[in-house]
Amino acid sequence: MNEIKDPGRLMEYLQTYGIEAIFNEDIIPFLSLYSFEQGELIFSQGEATQYLFVLVKGKVKIFTTSEEGKTLILSFKTPLEVIGDIEYVRGIDTINTVEAVSPVLMIGVRQSVIRKYLKDHSPFLQFLLEIITKKFYVKSNSMRLNLMYPVEARLASYLVSIAYDENELLVNGQLSTSHLPDIANLIGTSYRHLNRVIQQFCEQGLVERSKGTILIKNLQGLKHLANDNLYE
Template sequence: MREIIDGGKLDTYIQMHHMDRIFTEQLLQHITLYCFDKGELICSQGDPAQYLYILVEGKIKIYTNSAEGKTLILSFKTPLEVIGDLEYVQSIDFINTVEAVSPVMMIGVQHRWLKQFGHDHAPLLNFLLEIITKKFHLKNKSMSFNIMYPVEVRLASYLLSISFEESELVTSIKDAANLIGTSYRHLNRVITQFCNEGLIERHRGFILVKDIEGLRKLAGDNIYE
């Protein structure tokens, strides 16, 4: 994570996403622009939540880990998205892990400033309420997706969510199995099927996307986003 000292760039994001309508003037004086590299963690499950982050550029991946060490993907997000909203409202630790899928720009504000200057500011509270209720709806949709849809559809959706262009080396097979909630053996069978159909290629444990349109047709609605 790197702090970006560029008032002009910060102001551009504020105006682009109309955040001047959400934050008070006092809060706007305490927000900071941060950059995260691809693969870098924005927050980890169980860590103390001290910041509210707003995604203003790039794509992030949200996943959770079970006590048994299993990893389950919840969603991929693009702007405008908020990280740490529920944690701020409930004063709890981060409940999920969030990772940058691409280079990411985040606006961050410490909880202490939110409590001091925004705890009774109606536009901010309405914004958080809208974001939180939307997340509960999407979480229910994601859980149903992992239960009801076959691995073929989940893998296609996952590959579409993390790839940015055709012929991009996008993920390790082991990570994909964990994140979409299936066994390594089952995923290998589906990967072999996809390779035979010309959708992807396997390269030293990694997956190379070859036919994005074919994956889109298979996935239908891209549930992970």
């Protein structure tokens, strides 16, 4: 995590997303802009949550890890999104691990500062309410995707979600086959069936499988197959 000391740039992001009004004058001096590199952990599951972040550029993935060390990707987030909101409201440690999929910029502020200056600030509380209810809505859509769409559409959706940022710029055009068991769990299918679908995608020229990796070859074809239903 790298703090960017640029108040002008910070205010530009606040104004771009129309969120300047959710903060009051007392807390503005405590807001900072932070950058994270691709692959950098923003939060780690089980650690004390010190910050609340507003994602303003890039993409992050959220995943959980079992006691046996198995990981399960839960969602992907792009701007505008809040990271650490549930932990702030409930006063608990970090629920899931959050990792930068692409270079990321976030507006951050310590939770202790929020409790001091925004605990009763209605615009901020309304903003949190909207963000949290949106997460329930997105989760419902993800469940619908797993229940109502074939594995081909679900895998295509996953590949598009993990490989490209919010501006459809390639940030990770390949993934390791070691992640396939986790992907199978996420999209609700068996590992064996997932491999059959990947082979089908290879034959269609959508992806290429080689040396322990799966390389995306045709973004538009995958998006068409996903029918614009992406994991979020």
